[in-house]
Amino acid sequence: MGSAVITARAAATFDPVGRSVATARAFVRDTLQGWGYTDVVDDAVVLTSELVTNAVVHAGTAADVLCLRTEDGVRIEVSDHYPEREVPLRGSVMDMSPERESGRGLLLCGALASRWGVEYTPTHKHVWFQLDLPERPVGIRSAGPVLPTALLPVTDERVRVAVVQIDSTGAVTAWNDDAAFLFGHTAEQVTGKQLTDFAAWPQTPGTSTGIADALQLSRWEGSYGFRGADGRVIPVYASHLRVRDTQGEPSTVCLLVRDYERAVLQSPVRTPVTDTGAEHRTTDPFEVFIGSPAPDDLDGLLQRTVERARDMLDADSAFLLLATDDETELEVRATTGLPSARQRFARVPVEAGTGRYGSARMPAVHEDLTAVPGAVPLLIDTGMRSVVTVPLKVEGRLTGSLGVAAEAPGRYSNEEALRLQFAADRIALAVESARLGELERLRRGSLSFLVEASDLLAGTLDRDQTLALMAQMTVPTLATWCAVYTIADQSSEPYLSYVLHEDEELIDGLKALLSKIAPPDPVPAPGARVWSAPSEAAHRAALNTSTRSLDRDAPLSMGMATRTILATASAVGGETVVLPLVARNRVIGMLTLGKPSDDHFRQEILELAEDLSRRAALALDNARLYSERMAISQSLQRSLLPPGLPDVPNVEIEVIYRAAGEGNEVGGDFYDVFPIHDGAYGFAIGDVCGTGPEAAAVTGLARHALRLLAREGFPGPAVLERLNAAILDEGTRSRFLTLLYGELWPQEDGSALLKVVCAGHPLPLRLKQDGTVVAAAEPQPLLGVIEDLELYEQEVTLDPGDVLLCVTDGVTERREGARMLGDDGLADVLATCTGLTAGAVAARILRAVERFAAEPASDDMAILAMRVPEPPLL
Numbered sequence: 012m013g014s015a016v017i018t019a020r021a022a023a024t025f026d027p028v029g030r031s032v033a034t035a036r037a038f039v040r041d042t043l044q045g046w047g048y049t050d051v052v053d054d055a056v057v058l059t060s061e062l063v064t065n066a067v068v069h070a071g072t073a074a075d076v077l078c079l080r081t082e083d084g085v086r087i088e089v090s091d092h093y094p095e096r097e098v099p100l101r102g103s104v105m106d107m108s109p110e111r112e113s114g115r116g117l118l119l120c121g122a123l124a125s126r127w128g129v130e131y132t133p134t135h136k137h138v139w140f141q142l143d144l145p146e147r148p149v150g151i152r153s154a155g156p157v158l159p160t161a162l163l164p165v166t167d168e169r170v171r172v173a174v175v176q177i178d179s180t181g182a183v184t185a186w187n188d189d190a191a192f193l194f195g196h197t198a199e200q201v202t203g204k205q206l207t208d209f210a211a212w213p214q215t216p217g218t219s220t221g222i223a224d225a226l227q228l229s230r231w232e233g234s235y236g237f238r239g240a241d242g243r244v245i246p247v248y249a250s251h252l253r254v255r256d257t258q259g260e261p262s263t264v265c266l267l268v269r270d271y272e273r274a275v276l277q278s279p280v281r282t283p284v285t286d287t288g289a290e291h292r293t294t295d296p297f298e299v300f301i302g303s304p305a306p307d308d309l310d311g312l313l314q315r316t317v318e319r320a321r322d323m324l325d326a327d328s329a330f331l332l333l334a335t336d337d338e339t340e341l342e343v344r345a346t347t348g349l350p351s352a353r354q355r356f357a358r359v360p361v362e363a364g365t366g367r368y369g370s371a372r373m374p375a376v377h378e379d380l381t382a383v384p385g386a387v388p389l390l391i392d393t394g395m396r397s398v399v400t401v402p403l404k405v406e407g408r409l410t411g412s413l414g415v416a417a418e419a420p421g422r423y424s425n426e427e428a429l430r431l432q433f434a435a436d437r438i439a440l441a442v443e444s445a446r447l448g449e450l451e452r453l454r455r456g457s458l459s460f461l462v463e464a465s466d467l468l469a470g471t472l473d474r475d476q477t478l479a480l481m482a483q484m485t486v487p488t489l490a491t492w493c494a495v496y497t498i499a500d501q502s503s504e505p506y507l508s509y510v511l512h513e514d515e516e517l518i519d520g521l522k523a524l525l526s527k528i529a530p531p532d533p534v535p536a537p538g539a540r541v542w543s544a545p546s547e548a549a550h551r552a553a554l555n556t557s558t559r560s561l562d563r564d565a566p567l568s569m570g571m572a573t574r575t576i577l578a579t580a581s582a583v584g585g586e587t588v589v590l591p592l593v594a595r596n597r598v599i600g601m602l603t604l605g606k607p608s609d610d611h612f613r614q615e616i617l618e619l620a621e622d623l624s625r626r627a628a629l630a631l632d633n634a635r636l637y638s639e640r641m642a643i644s645q646s647l648q649r650s651l652l653p654p655g656l657p658d659v660p661n662v663e664i665e666v667i668y669r670a671a672g673e674g675n676e677v678g679g680d681f682y683d684v685f686p687i688h689d690g691a692y693g694f695a696i697g698d699v700c701g702t703g704p705e706a707a708a709v710t711g712l713a714r715h716a717l718r719l720l721a722r723e724g725f726p727g728p729a730v731l732e733r734l735n736a737a738i739l740d741e742g743t744r745s746r747f748l749t750l751l752y753g754e755l756w757p758q759e760d761g762s763a764l765l766k767v768v769c770a771g772h773p774l775p776l777r778l779k780q781d782g783t784v785v786a787a788a789e790p791q792p793l794l795g796v797i798e799d800l801e802l803y804e805q806e807v808t809l810d811p812g813d814v815l816l817c818v819t820d821g822v823t824e825r826r827e828g829a830r831m832l833g834d835d836g837l838a839d840v841l842a843t844c845t846g847l848t849a850g851a852v853a854a855r856i857l858r859a860v861e862r863f864a865a866e867p868a869s870d871d872m873a874i875l876a877m878r879v880p881e882p883p884l885l
Contacts, residue, residue, distance in 0.1 A: 019046060019080040027067040027074075032406040035063040035076055039087065042078045045229035045253075048085055049278070051142040054123045055087055057436050061119055062138050066091035068407035075137070084125065084144050090137030119436075122429055164274035172275065173247075173267040177226055179260065181205050193247075193269070195240030206265075211236030211244045226263045229253045232278060234270055248273035309445040313345035316413065316438055321347055323434065324399070324427050326415035330389060332371075333411040333446060334361065335614050341371055341412055342614060348416075349393055358611070359388045361409065371412045374401045374428045379420040387414070396420040401432040403439040410443045450615065457619045460488065464623055468630035472637040481602065481627045482511035489620050490604035490612075492521060492582060495592075496530050497600040497631070505530035505601060512582060520579035524548060531589045533598040539588040539617045545605060546587060549580035585610035588617065590624040594632035602627065651711045653683050659692050661757045663849035667857050667874040669821075679706030679746075680819040680871035683714050685721075690756060693721045696875045697750035697772065698819045700795075706871075709746050712737065717752065727752055727768040728802040731794060738795040747795035751775060751788070751817055755877070758808075763879050765807040765815065770794050773823050776838060778852075780812035780881075782845045784838045787815060809879045814852055816841055821872035822856065827864035836863075849878040 021042045025031035039059045043052045059076065066074035072092040079086040120127040124140035173190035175183060182205055186198040194209070201209070210222055225231045231251040236244035247267045255261045268275050306312045313331050321329035328348030332341035340358045361371045376399045377386055385391065387398055393416075400414035413435045417423070464484050471477055478495050485493045492512040496505040507530065510522040528548045534540070585606030592600040602624045606612065612620075656664055666682055679699035687693045695717050699706040716737055720730040731752055738748060753767035753775075767775060771793025774786040787807045792800055809815055818837065825832040840859045844852045853876040860872065 015081040015083060017079050017081060021078045023076050025063060025067060025074045025076065027071050030406065031067045031074065032060055032064050035074065036060050038076065039078060041224070041228055041231070043085060045231065046080050046085070047230065048080070048144065050145055051085060054142055055085065057433075058120055058123060058140055059087060059089065061436075062089035064404070064407040075135075084142050086139060086141045088137050088139040090135045092135060119429070119433065122433060164272075166272045166275065167269075170268065170272060170275055173265075175206070175265040175267065177206050177263045177265060179262065181207065181223065181226060184262065190267070193239075193267070194237055194245065200240075209238050211238060225251060227253070232276070234273070237267065246270035248276055250276040250278075309442075309449045310345070312438075312442060312445050314347070316442070317345045317347045320413055320415050320431060320434060324415045324423070324431065325417075326422075327417045328393070328395060329413075329415045331411060331413050332359070332389075333442075334371075334409050338409050340614075343389065343611075344411075349389075358614075371400065372402055372409050374432055375399070376423050376425060376428050378423070381420075387416075389414075390416055394418055397422040399423040399428050399431055401428060401435045403435050403442060405439050405443045410439060410446070453615050457615070457622070460484075460619065461622055461626070465626055468626055471630075472634050474631070474634040474638050477627070477631050477634045478509040481623075481631070482509050484623065484627075485602070485604060485620065486511050487513040489616055489623070491585075491607050491610070492517075492605045494521075494525055494603040494605075495600060496603065497592075498533055498598060501597070505533060508600070514582070517579055517582050520576065521582060524552065524579055524583065531601050531603065533591065533601060535591055535593055535598050537591070537593075538621060539590050539604075539612075542587045542589045542603065544587075545583045545603075546585070549583045552576050552580055582607050586612055588612060588620075590621055592624055592628035592631060594628040599628060599632055599635070651681070651707055651714070653685070653714070656684050657686050657692065659684075659755065659757060661761060661879065662755065662763055663876075663878040663880055664694075665849040665853040665874075665876045667853045667872075669857075669868065669872040671821075671869055671871050679710065680821060680873040681710040681714055682873045682875050683717060684875075685718055687721050687754065692755045693717065693752070694755060694817075694875065694877070695750060695752045696817045696819060696873055697748055698821075698871070698873075699748050700746040706746065709738065709741075709748065712741075713748060713750070721754070727754060727766055727804040731768055731770055731802055732800050735794040735800050736798070739798060747771075747793055749773075749793045749820070761811045761879065761882055763809045763877075765809065766804045767807060768802050768804045770800075770802060773818055773820055773834065776816045776841055777807065777809070778814040778816065778841050778844060780810065780845065782842055784842050809877070811879050811881045812846075814841070814844065814847075814849065814876060814878045816852065816856065817875040817877075818856070819871065819873045821868060821870035822860050822874065824870065825860050825863045825868065827866075830863075832860065832863050848880075849876040852876045852878065 021038075023035070023038050025035050036056050036059060040052055040056050043049070043055055063074045063076065066072055066089065070091050075088075075090040077088040077090075079088075120138065120140045123142075125143040127138070127140035129136070129138050171189040171193055173193050174185065174187040175190055176185035178184050182203055183201045184203075186196070186201050191197050196209075206226070207222055222235075225233075228251070230253065232249070234246065234248050237247050239245050246269070248270050250266045252264045252266075253261060254264055266276055306315055313333075317329040317331050320326070320331075326348070328346070330346045330349060331344055333344050334341055335358075338361060340360055342358050375386075377383060377397060379396055380386060380390060380398060381396065387395075387400065390398060395416035396418055397420050398414055398416040400412055402409055403411035403413060413431065415423075415431065467480050467484065468477065471480070478497075481495055482493045493510070494507060495509040497508045498505050507522070507525055510518055510525065512518050512521050525545065528544050531542050531544070583605050587603065587605040590602045590604070591598050592602055602620070604612070604620060652668075656666065664684055666684070668680070668682060670680070680697070681699070682694075682696045684692065684694045695714070697710075697713060699709040699713070713734060716734050717730060720733055725733065731750060734748075734750075738746070748770075749772040750770045751767065751772040752770070753765050756764045758764055765787075767788045768791065769775065769788040770791050774790060775788055777785050777787040779785070788805050791802050794800070807815070816837075823832055823834055823837055837856070840856060841852070844855055847855065853874045856874050856876075857872075860868070
């Protein structure tokens with residue numbers, strides 16, 4: 012440094028961990044701002060970041076940073092403990108291996124620093140650089156132009172500036188009247204208390220300068236919150252200055268204003284005042300490169316970046332790729348000047364080959380791509396010959412790659428690589444910050460999407476509806492089109508079960524195309540895999556169709572068919588991925604997602620689709636299991652019902668049966684009508700205690716036992732007594748049973764003779780032709796309770812026009828609040844059925860029961876109506 016006098020110094024040591032790079036940047040920035048050297052802060056931070064990265068990330072040693080202030084500038088030294096590395100020369104920079112990124116930092120030193128150098132000792136190696144302050148004309152510190160009144164900053168009528176003095180322990184020692192006015196605390200209330208009791212510091216602890224650190228700096232400016240006496244946090248803008256009194260005791264003077272009056276304290280942008288023709292030096296290189304104002308969204312920022320990079324190097328095209336979280340692939344996010352096939356979200360590997368030319372982690376210059384085919388996969392078949400690419404890095408971690416290309420060979424050299432790398436370093440942090448913000452928004456949206464999807468999938472057990480929901484949730488949110496393949500069992504081939512496209516007119520064409528190609532292999536490996544068969548088949552179909560349409564002899568009717576095939580080909584011409592549907596350790600299908608021509612999926616979308624596929628697979632398998640169980644249950648239930656009603660001469664018979672519970676065809680109520688022997692028929696209607704499958708089991712026992720015993724010639728009482736014994740033999744599985752059993756003999760005179768036994772069941776009702784209703788039997792003990800039953804049968808003769816109505820208690824016990832239909836209500840309804848057929852009588856009874864209450868019936872119901880028709884008039 013020659014004879015320059017050192018007026019201040021600051022030093023710090025940083026451990027060999029990735030986050031030390033950010034801490035070193037903050038240390039240098041805060042130190043130089045405290046010294047008032049804001050003109051060189053940005054360049055110093057960039058150079059320090061590169062040199063510390065080389066030490067702590069790549070060399071794996073601690074880094075010592077020393078800042079020295081002189082009247083003319085600042086010198087910064089970065090030392091590490093890996094002294095045996097050689098100094099890379101400018102002319103040999105392109106020959107370094109990817110592991111030796113230190114050369115890039117040294118080249119930046121050569122581009123940005125006034126002076127720089129490398130010094131070695133047996134145990135250390137340190138790189139230093141000198142940044143000189145810009146020269147200013149004598150007497151001018153800073154100045155701004157004359158502005159119209161309307162453009163001046165806005166303040167209150169009286170500007171209040173709170174003056175707060177803090178001692179070396181962080182306690183308040185002075186508090187002026189404006190401070191009391193702004194925050195509501197008197198001087199007596201705050202004196203002696205810590206400033207941290209009132210300041211609401213904006214930064215997250217451990218990630219940036221904290222309030223304790225800020226109070227130790229020689230100078231600091233910024234925004235934070237201050238808690239008022241009413242508990243509210245008041246946004247303020249503050250300027251801190253570190254001073255010492257006559258006894259040498261340090262303290263910090265804090266000037267605070269309302270945040271919207273920050274112009275009172277905020278330091279102006281220090282632009283050097285130069286003579287005409289002097290070199291202009293910018294204080295905000297990011298805004299100079301991107302333009303002001305900078306786009307506030309990631310896509311806009313990336314697009315602006317590639318356009319400026321292209322213009323800066325007078326290129327024909329430019330591209331920017333962002334790295335995936337695992338840094339194994341780069342995803343195209345913005346391009347300019349490239350064909351449509353190189354559109355967003357295409358992915359290329361970070362390490363495309365051996366050596367530095369195949370790695371996106373280092374700058375690379377290709378003078379002629381024809382000499383190294385495939386060196387830059389993104390530019391294959393684009394006509395670009397020369398290209399320069401540079402990495403975007405944050406804290407030593409690869410976050411992206413920026414490149415420009417030209418159609419002419421030999422356009423770029425190391426000098427252009429340095430310029431582009433300098434620009435990339437300026438924007439890397441802003442791009443990463445915007446990317447993380449976008450990722451956070453995507454993750455929040457993804458969480459909301461998955462919660463809604465889970466609710467929808469859990470709301471149905473119907474297989475077809477589950478398939479439809481799977482497709483409708485993915486289109487168009489995740490993909491342009493979707494196809495679901497299902498696999499019935501391990502020996503079955505995948506079956507195309509559902510197809511959906513955001514354009515409904517293309518669904519049939521898409522389904523036809525997919526039906527012609529072999530389905531994807533049911534690979535259980537998690538994650539999305541690319542499936543090229545649909546796009547290849549679409550391309551072949553489009554090519555063949557286009558060729559036929561050019562044939563002069565082609566019929567005119569091919570016009571519409573040609574347009575359909577070409578539209579379908581375009582719809583599936585992009586990236587297609589397959590996700591396995593795995594449930595209970597078995598592949599039950601595949602979820603296929605597709606994009607139109609030249610489109611690709613974002614990695615975040617594929618991760619979201621993978622989460623959805625897991626939920627959808629479980630929902631689909633649950634629907635399958637439910638359907639199988641329902642099919643088995645319904646088959647068993649149907650086996651408990653009578654196969655049909657026999658034709659009884661001169662007697663009309665009608666039965667209506669309703670089982671309680673969803674999916675139940677048979678419950679605790681049952682009925683049967685069957686022939687016993689020539690001219691005799693048996694009929695029964697009963698009610699087993701309870702409902703559902705358990706009651707249905709006893710129903711099957713009772714119905715089959717009745718038929719067997721009656722056909723063995725036993726009379727009615729003997730049939731029921733033996734059935735009672737069979738029920739009691741079931742032990743703990745037995746249930747009591749009410750039963751009305753009877754035998755019917757049609758008579759030659761047109762009447763019908765009945766012998767009935769009513770074992771605890773609602774009594775049968777006889778409707779006579781004159782409209783009177785009477786009970787046709789007497790009550791007797793129910794079955795399944797006591798062992799020794801003594802039952803008897805009663806004879807009833809039905810004359811022509813008479814009706815015998817038999818029901819279960821689900822009819823008579825129909826309720827609406829405190830009201831119940833009851834035996835009397837049923838008799839009243841039956842009295843209105845004179846002259847009706849048996850079917851009409853049963854229907855009217857059912858209608859009366861349903862209308863008696865608004866709520867659906869909660870008990871099984873059976874209605875058996877028998878009528879002896881009147882002889883036809885002659």
